Amino acid sequence: MDHRLPDSGDALTGVEMFAGLEPDVRQRVIATAVPRHYRKGQILFVEHDPGDSLIIMKRGAVAVFRTAPTGERAVLTVVRPPDVLGEVSLLDASTRSASAEAIEDSQALSLSRAAFMDLVHSNPRILDAVMRSVGGLIRRLTEQNADHVFLDLPGRVAKTLVRLSGESQAPMITIELNQSQLAEMAGGSRQSVNQAIGSFANRGWLRTEGRRIVVTDVQALKRRAGMN
């Protein structure tokens, strides 16, 4: 059975790495990529697996994490459409630098390393976007390092929530993340993250609804995270 997507220019809409490509090249990418479906909780790949594909998110959310020898997880980021995942091992032709798990039912397009390299060779312009993407990753890593040095845990929790809120200006922003996932992202114990969340809730900055966090005052969280 052919699992490839029909030729629809929409499949790469919004994906920065492929923006600016000629329509026929986009069509070729779409025709070459293989659609993937991941159920919530499914592991896409683990650290040190061969890095053989670029994953273009179409729906859902994937957590990128590292696991300590004790089994403890540190979530490095949550990837949502239209972001891509897996560019690091494509570029250095090495193994996966981290593991990835679907935290929502997700759909993606998987582009093999060979197809990606063909694309780069025939369309060197794509390297501009690749460099921007790698630059963005380095910038985020620098910021994460600085946060671990300069922010206390409640500050990191606040900053993680602001990041997960995106650029939304809505008065209420719902984040589909439970408190242990948040602890994995902010780099703290579940108990201390719960305390921070409790104190933010007491101040009216957010409320928890089961496995969700509803942010009601993103500006206050920004201030707590030293972002303005």
Ligand SMILES: Nc1ncnc2c1ncn2[C@@H]1O[C@@H]2COP(=O)(O)O[C@H]2[C@H]1O
């Ligand atoms: N610290 C990080 N922050 C954000 N994304 C990351 C980080 N580390 C790895 N990734 C992503 O997770 C992917 C794991 O597989 P790759 O190394 O192929 O490519 C990696 C990047 O796409």
